[in-house]
Amino acid sequence: MDLNSLKPTAGSRRPRKRVGRGQGSGLGKTCGRGQKGQKSRSGGGVPAWFEGGQQPIQARLPKRGFFNRGRKIIAEVNVGQLDVFEAGSVVDVKALVGAGLVGKVGDGIKILGNGDLSHALTVKVHRVSAGARAKIEGAGGTIELIAPKAEA
Numbered sequence: 028m029d030l031n032s033l034k035p036t037a038g039s040r041r042p043r044k045r046v047g048r049g050q051g052s053g054l055g056k057t058c059g060r061g062q063k064g065q066k067s068r069s070g071g072g073v074p075a076w077f078e079g080g081q082q083p084i085q086a087r088l089p090k091r092g093f094f095n096r097g098r099k100i101i102a103e104v105n106v107g108q109l110d111v112f113e114a115g116s117v118v119d120v121k122a123l124v125g126a127g128l129v130g131k132v133g134d135g136i137k138i139l140g141n142g143d144l145s146h147a148l149t150v151k152v153h154r155v156s157a158g159a160r161a162k163i164e165g166a167g168g169t170i171e172l173i174a175p176k177a178e179a
Contacts, residue, residue, distance in 0.1 A: 100133035101154065106162045107142015114146035120173075123152075135175045144168065 046058035060067040076083070108128050112118050120136060123129040129136055138150060140158025147167035153175050163170055
């Protein structure tokens with residue numbers, strides 16, 4: 028057996044349907060689309076979600092609340108979690124992601140004031156709460172705010 032002698036199994040391949048080639052072909056004139064109507068036209072047919080003109084399902088279901096499409100998704104880290112870093116180290120976006128404290132940065136990282144910090148750190152994040160700022164600076168650390176989406 029050679030590669031050039033291989034053939035598909037009998038009946039597994041069908042010839043392409045050649046429409047519009049005259050009455051004798053069996054697929055002339057209307058080309059198998061039937062008579063008139065939207066589905067017979069070029070580009071005709073309706074999308075899968077069309078319900079024949081009745082009220083669509085997403086319009087029939089009740090709506091509640093408000094969905095803010097412009098919301099910001101801020102990753103939160105507490106001051107107490109920053110103790111995993113060595114004294115004097117720089118804690119930035121890459122360091123927080125690398126330590127597993129932040130999964131997805133989103134629109135920024137905010138340091139919150141829960142917990143205590145035992146040593147000085149240089150923190151470079153997008154936002155810091157007032158309580159977190161007091162605890163970081165009280166431990167001898169510094170805070171640098173960076174612009175949103177500056178690092179990812």
